[in-house]
Amino acid sequence: MIRIEHLHKKYQANKRDIIALQDINLDIAQGEIFGIIGRSGAGKSTLIRTLNLLERPDDGRVLIDGEDITALGHEALLELRQRVGMVFQHFNLLNAKTVAQNIDWPLKITGRYSREERAARVDELLQLVGLEAHRDQYPSQLSGGQKQRVGIARALANTPRLLLCDEATSSLDPETTASILRLLLEINRKLGLTIVLITHEMEVIRSICDRVAVLDAGAVAEHGKVVDIFLRPQHAVTRALLAESHAWDENDLYYQRREGGKLVRLTYAGELAAQPILSQLTAATAALATIVRGTVSRIKDTPYGQLLVEFSGGEHAVAQVLERLRHSGIDHEVLA
Numbered sequence: 370m371i372r373i374e375h376l377h378k379k380y381q382a383n384k385r386d387i388i389a390l391q392d393i394n395l396d397i398a399q400g401e402i403f404g405i406i407g408r409s410g411a412g413k414s415t416l417i418r419t420l421n422l423l424e425r426p427d428d429g430r431v432l433i434d435g436e437d438i439t440a441l442g443h444e445a446l447l448e449l450r451q452r453v454g455m456v457f458q459h460f461n462l463l464n465a466k467t468v469a470q471n472i473d474w475p476l477k478i479t480g481r482y483s484r485e486e487r488a489a490r491v492d493e494l495l496q497l498v499g500l501e502a503h504r505d506q507y508p509s510q511l512s513g514g515q516k517q518r519v520g521i522a523r524a525l526a527n528t529p530r531l532l533l534c535d536e537a538t539s540s541l542d543p544e545t546t547a548s549i550l551r552l553l554l555e556i557n558r559k560l561g562l563t564i565v566l567i568t569h570e571m572e573v574i575r576s577i578c579d580r581v582a583v584l585d586a587g588a589v590a591e592h593g594k595v596v597d598i599f600l601r602p603q604h605a606v607t608r609a610l611l612a613e614s615h616a617w618d619e620n621d622l623y624y625q626r627r628e629g630g631k632l633v634r635l636t637y638a639g640e641l642a643a644q645p646i647l648s649q650l651t652a653a654t655a656a657l658a659t660i661v662r663g664t665v666s667r668i669k670d671t672p673y674g675q676l677l678v679e680f681s682g683g684e685h686a687v688a689q690v691l692e693r694l695r696h697s698g699i700d701h702e703v704l705a
């Protein structure tokens with residue numbers, strides 16, 4: 370649905386060039402939730418803003434449904450912005466207008482619908498985001514999560530095919546973040562809407578994204594399915610972002626190394642996550658398994674586990690376990 374080809378962008382500040390994007394190439398499929406993550410200054414906002422040309426690239430192309438949006442004229446660009454909804458970190462609501470009027474606004478400015486049609490659409494959207502009871506309130510009377518629900522309803526008003534979320538949950542507490550992420554997932558599934566979001570939180574990527582691109586200094590460090598990037602990160606920036614998300618930090622372990630013990634990281638996903646893996650590995654050997662650290666959770670819909678285990682119990686027993694591991698189909702890495 371979206372093809373990003375050789376995208377470059379630089380800014381000028383104090384007569385110096387700041388490279389914001391360098392040679393970005395990505396494909397985003399219809400109906401997926403695609404996450405873009407990176408540290409502050411990595412180029413996330415610049416990249417997402419090129420997808421509706423709030424930011425114009427210096428070089429390269431952005432194709433949406435095969436159409437090169439970087440070549441669009443003024444009228445066509447306005448029309449594009451109706452097909453591409455956007456949700457902002459700080460909501461950007463009109464404070465002098467009610468919830469219903471905020472949602473109605475993008476419908477009104479198209480001049481395309483009757484008052485009745487607009488009212489019906491606003492009702493539908495209020496219901497979708499669960500704000501029927503707040504329709505006549507003003508933004509100042511709403512919580513952050515409710516404001517963002519208005520922002521989402523407004524972005525969906527003109528039935529876009531693509532929704533861009535610019536740090537949509539970064540101003541919200543964890544519980545509200547979770548409810549907004551659930552809403553985005555529901556919208557994605559119910560309406561088949563493609564969502565591109567930027568975030569600096571791995572947790573956002575883990576809970577709703579299908580694929581992710583990790584940006585570092587304006588370039589794509591790595592990209593792929595979230596399960597693959599989470600369980601087998603290749604780039605130092607990805608590893609650091611994962612460590613900071615407290616999913617697993619291997620530099621901080623509390624355990625007493627046993628004589629001859631081997632510290633092994635086991636990574637498995639899908640059906641294997643429901644298997645008694647450690648019991649199966651140590652059965653019929655004299656090996657002992659000590660869990661040093663572990664996560665058993667879900668990446669979107671895929672269950673996974675990642676365990677740091679020390680196998681001990683003598684050289685022979687440990688060798689036997691490692692041999693079994695090699696034939697098990699479980700990803701593993703002997704760390705020490």
Ligand SMILES: Nc1ncnc2c1ncn2[C@@H]1O[C@H](COP(=O)(O)OP(=O)(O)OP(=O)(O)O)[C@@H](O)[C@H]1O
Binds near residue numbers: 380407411415416569
């Ligand atoms: N209008 C601008 N003028 C000059 N430099 C800019 C401008 N906008 C962004 N930059 C610079 O471009 C680089 C990328 O910025 P961008 O905002 O895209 O990063 P980001 O990953 O979204 O960061 P953050 O998470 O802090 O928002 C940074 O070095 C930033 O300082």
